[in-house]
Amino acid sequence: MALMLLTVTVLLWPSQDDGGSPLAWVNVTIMLALSLLLIQYGIRLLREHSEPRPGSRLRAKLVIAMIAMLLVPAMVIQMAASQMVERGMGVWFDVRVDTLLDRALNLAQGFYERVEKNMKRNLLDYISDAALLAAVSGNMDYRSTNAYLNEIRQTEGWQKIELFDINERQIGAVHAGELSALQMTSLNETARLSMHLGRVVTELITRDNGEVAVGYAPLIGPISVIGLLRVEIQLPTGVIQNARAVEADYRSYRQLEHNRQEISATFTHVMLFMTLVVVLLAGLVALLFARRLTSPIGDLANALRRVTEGDLDVAISESPHDELGSLGRSFNKMATRLKQNVEAIKQAQQDLTKALDNSRQRQYVLESLLANLHTGVVLVDANGRVRLLNQAVRDILHLPNNWIPSADILQISHGNLRDIGDFYDELRHQQEELLQREFDVALPEGQTLHVLARGARLSASGTKFSGYLLVIDDISDLAEAERTKAWAEVAQRLAHEIKNPLTPIKLSTERLQRRFRTQVDNTQVFDVCTKAIIDQVERLQRLIADFSTLARMPQPKIREVPVNTLLQDMNELFHSYQPVRVKIEADYNNSICQCDPDQIRQVLINLMDNAIAATGDSEHCAVRLYAQVTDDFVAWHVEDDGDGIIEDAAPKLFKAYYSTKVNGSGLGLAIAKRIAEDHGGELKLVSRTGPTHFCLKLPKHMPHKEGS
Amino acid sequence: MCRILYKWRNFFLLLAGLLIAAQPSVYANESGNLQIHMDQKVIYCAARITVADNTFSLAMKDGILVTTEWHIQVGKVRDYWLNEEIADITVIRRAKPDLLTRSWLLTDTSSGISRRVYNIKDAIHFLSNLENFPVLDRSLLLINTLYRVSISIKVHAGEVNTAWWTNLWKPAASSMQQDFSLP
Numbered sequence: 045m046a047l048m049l050l051t052v053t054v055l056l057w058p059s060q061d062d063g064g065s066p067l068a069w070v071n072v073t074i075m076l077a078l079s080l081l082l083i084q085y086g087i088r089l090l091r092e093h094s095e096p097r098p099g100s101r102l103r104a105k106l107v108i109a110m111i112a113m114l115l116v117p118a119m120v121i122q123m124a125a126s127q128m129v130e131r132g133m134g135v136w137f138d139v140r141v142d143t144l145l146d147r148a149l150n151l152a153q154g155f156y157e158r159v160e161k162n163m164k165r166n167l168l169d170y171i172s173d174a175a176l177l178a179a180v181s182g183n184m185d186y187r188s189t190n191a192y193l194n195e196i197r198q199t200e201g202w203q204k205i206e207l208f209d210i211n212e213r214q215i216g217a218v219h220a221g222e223l224s225a226l227q228m229t230s231l232n233e234t235a236r237l238s239m240h241l242g243r244v245v246t247e248l249i250t251r252d253n254g255e256v257a258v259g260y261a262p263l264i265g266p267i268s269v270i271g272l273l274r275v276e277i278q279l280p281t282g283v284i285q286n287a288r289a290v291e292a293d294y295r296s297y298r299q300l301e302h303n304r305q306e307i308s309a310t311f312t313h314v315m316l317f318m319t320l321v322v323v324l325l326a327g328l329v330a331l332l333f334a335r336r337l338t339s340p341i342g343d344l345a346n347a348l349r350r351v352t353e354g355d356l357d358v359a360i361s362e363s364p365h366d367e368l369g370s371l372g373r374s375f376n377k378m379a380t381r382l383k384q385n386v387e388a389i390k391q392a393q394q395d396l397t398k399a400l401d402n403s404r405q406r407q408y409v410l411e412s413l414l415a416n417l418h419t420g421v422v423l424v425d426a427n428g429r430v431r432l433l434n435q436a437v438r439d440i441l442h443l444p445n446n447w448i449p450s451a452d453i454l455q456i457s458h459g460n461l462r463d464i465g466d467f468y469d470e471l472r473h474q475q476e477e478l479l480q481r482e483f484d485v486a487l488p489e490g491q492t493l494h495v496l497a498r499g500a501r502l503s504a505s506g507t508k509f510s511g512y513l514l515v516i517d518d519i520s521d522l523a524e525a526e527r528t529k530a531w532a533e534v535a536q537r538l539a540h541e542i543k544n545p546l547t548p549i550k551l552s553t554e555r556l557q558r559r560f561r562t563q564v565d566n567t568q569v570f571d572v573c574t575k576a577i578i579d580q581v582e583r584l585q586r587l588i589a590d591f592s593t594l595a596r597m598p599q600p601k602i603r604e605v606p607v608n609t610l611l612q613d614m615n616e617l618f619h620s621y622q623p624v625r626v627k628i629e630a631d632y633n634n635s636i637c638q639c640d641p642d643q644i645r646q647v648l649i650n651l652m653d654n655a656i657a658a659t660g661d662s663e664h665c666a667v668r669l670y671a672q673v674t675d676d677f678v679a680w681h682v683e684d685d686g687d688g689i690i691e692d693a694a695p696k697l698f699k700a701y702y703s704t705k706v707n708g709s710g711l712g713l714a715i716a717k718r719i720a721e722d723h724g725g726e727l728k729l730v731s732r733t734g735p736t737h738f739c740l741k742l743p744k745h746m747p748h749k750e751g752s
Numbered sequence: 753m754c755r756i757l758y759k760w761r762n763f764f765l766l767l768a769g770l771l772i773a774a775q776p777s778v779y780a781n782e783s784g785n786l787q788i789h790m791d792q793k794v795i796y797c798a799a800r801i802t803v804a805d806n807t808f809s810l811a812m813k814d815g816i817l818v819t820t821e822w823h824i825q826v827g828k829v830r831d832y833w834l835n836e837e838i839a840d841i842t843v844i845r846r847a848k849p850d851l852l853t854r855s856w857l858l859t860d861t862s863s864g865i866s867r868r869v870y871n872i873k874d875a876i877h878f879l880s881n882l883e884n885f886p887v888l889d890r891s892l893l894l895i896n897t898l899y900r901v902s903i904s905i906k907v908h909a910g911e912v913n914t915a916w917w918t919n920l921w922k923p924a925a926s927s928m929q930q931d932f933s934l935p
Contacts, residue, residue, distance in 0.1 A: 291815065291852050
């Protein structure tokens with residue numbers, strides 16, 4: 045429609061030839077504006093093609109339909125009117141009318157021509173009139189002149205006759221009417237022209253009382269013009285009026301004919317203007333009507349879209365008391381109910397979410413608690429199936445992979461874990477609520493674990509769950525500590541009881557050796573016996589000293605000790621032994637270790653003694669002592685190329701009272717390991733043989749340093 | 753109201769642009785001859801418009817009143833601004849046919865002088881020529897300064913509508929201009 049309107053606009057664009065009337069420009073402007081409006085409206089509809097605004101399409105269809113319904117008949121009427129105007133113009137400016145007017149004008153012009161021709165012909169008779177020449181020459185008196193002029197006037201039928209000499213002085217004048225009408229008039233340009241040219245000239249002069257035909261006849265003397273005769277004829281009023289009416293009509297007709305195209309264009313433009321105004325008004329009314337009609341539908345569609353997007357706080361107007369209003373009311377009721385239902389669902393969801401959060405929180409707390417517990421926990425339901433077990437119980441009991449939730453505890457408790465099943469079975473069948481047992485569990489590595497198992501029956505009073513809670517604690521260290529403590533007390537008491545008589549025994553034996561050696565028969569036997577007594581006593585003294593040491597291990601007195609100092613001490617002690625090589629690194633001059641130097645020196649001496657003992661007198665074997673310093677630790681390494689340690693002895697080396705040597709007390713490495721642990725470090729066997737390698741590793745900085 | 757105007761601003765701008773683009777079609781072409789001459793005191797101009805032969809004759813033979821409106825402007829030429837207006841003169845010449853006597857009453861409304869001629873060529877000459885027309889006094893002009901005389905002529909067939917708005921749409925039949933300076 046916009047393109048059609050634009051095409052019409054281009055076709056009707058005012059050209060320079062038709063003068064470009066204002067109305068044409070107004071029409072073009074209106075059509076251009078309408079075209080642009082339609083184009084803009086169309087572009088907007090195209091833009092909203094994928095997601096139109098609610099009601100916009102229906103509104104557009106209504107407006108377009110209404111305008112089209114009006115525009116089509118308007119254009120038909122416009123075309124019909126234009127055709128009628130064209131036909132009418134053809135009738136108005138018909139050739140017959142044109143010919144008729146021409147003839148009428150010719151008649152009028154013929155009347156004037158006849159008057160002028162008659163006047164000219166008559167005047168020609170007086171150009172050389174002797175009386176007139178005499179009069180202008182001054183040879184005739186005034187009375188005779190006027191009489192002659194009057195005679196001429198009457199003869200020719202003129203109303204007025206005047207005679208002028210060459211100097212334009214009036215010689216005589218005669219008038220047909222009253223004497224008052226005879227007024228003196230000077231000669232005009234036409235009269236002078238007549239005298240100048242020497243020709244008869246006529247002219248028409250319009251006066252208040254009508255039109256007069258004025259004729260000028262030069263009076264030609266023997267040589268030249270010597271005067272002028274001016275005559276007037278009063279043209280008949282009726283004829284003149286008719287002639288002028290014909291002239292006026294002819295002029296008007298010609299004027300209209302001259303403006304024929306302009307008139308036609310003006311009519312067309314007026315019609316077009318009226319049509320455009322009507323279309324504009326109709327379009328405006330159609331737009332308002334369509335907007336009023338589609339507004340509730342648009343509101344409803346918009347509200348539905350908002351509801352679809354989840355916005356339930358929507359209400360539409362219910363003002364019209366018609367089907368649309370009823371639809372709006374129903375929609376509002378539906379939206380209200382929907383909102384209430386959604387709010388109820390939201391409330392229930394919030395409650396559920398809150399409960400779930402609490403449950404998850406409790407579960408998280410419980411799982412965190414169980415995960416961080418060093419105590420093993422197993423939860424068994426009433427059917428004997430494992431519901432929960434934490435990592436600690438797996439670590440303590442080294443549970444196999446089949447220990448998972450939902451497994452039957454009696455079925456998976458076999459082998460070394462049979463005691464766990466027995467404990468559960470006992471708990472299940474006893475009457476009491478609680479049960480506590482201690483038993484040993486053999487681990488797969490051959491170690492034996494001493495565990496404390498406690499069980500409780502979970503009642504179903506608070507929740508629907510009922511079952512059994514098993515708590516497993518590894519109390520091996522505790523039992524070992526208790527045993528160590530008991531042994532230390534025994535050893536301390538035993539040492540106290542044995543140590544006292546040993547010194548008199550040794551002194552007495554030495555006295556016997558000095559006093560009675562010369563008195564016995566067999567000196568050799570006597571020496572052997574006394575020496576054996578003394579050696580064994582000394583051995584017993586050392587053994588008791590070790591017992592005392594193990595039982596009452598003193599707290600280390602920590603101070604800063606250079607690493608190389610300890611190495612130099614060892615070098616001084618053992619440099620006399622051929623196979624010993626102590627490596628002292630210059631880089632460790634400034635390296636400091638916080639330790640009790642006496643205890644560490646004791647550990648190193650023990651390790652060196654063992655290494656030297658292991659090498660024996662072999663020249664090919666060597667003992668090496670060196671240190672390694674890092675940012676956090678200091679490590680002393682003792683290596684020897686001896687026969688090494690047998691495989692079975694390796695795990696027991698650091699246990700008390702275990703020794704591979706014949707005269708060993710089995711306390712040296714145990715004491716050394718305890719010293720290392722008291723310093724926060726460790727003593728370990730790095731390699732059993734080839735070479736045999738021990739490492740004493742201590743932290744460079746102790747957390748608490750006691751006085752130097 | 754302001755919101756509506758702002759909303760439709762682009763639309764109105766586009767419409768105005770289209771109409772302005774269409775306007776140059778009504779401008780007149782320069783056709784005619786203009787000469788400036790002067791004496792000791794007065795600046796005269798002689799102008800003649802060249803139009804089609806039947807521009808005047810068709811109307812005049814049909815007894816239609818023909819009027820030529822000469823609009824003469826004299827301004828000082830300025831390079832970077834509008835010319836400074838010095839004189840603005842309007843001369844109206846009218847030829848009123850008398851079909852009965854086949855004569856034309858020629859009237860110069862500026863001077864009030866009228867005369868009747870019986871030859872259409874004289875009438876056309878009267879309408880289309882401006883001879884030795886005094887434009888302005890020489891004392892108003894500066895020496896060695898460039899001035900420009902611009903003449904636009906409108907031709908009216910029929911009675912002239914004196915309403916002010918008719919001139920807004922009436923295109924000039926001819927326009928001409930001539931620069932001059934005092935020696």
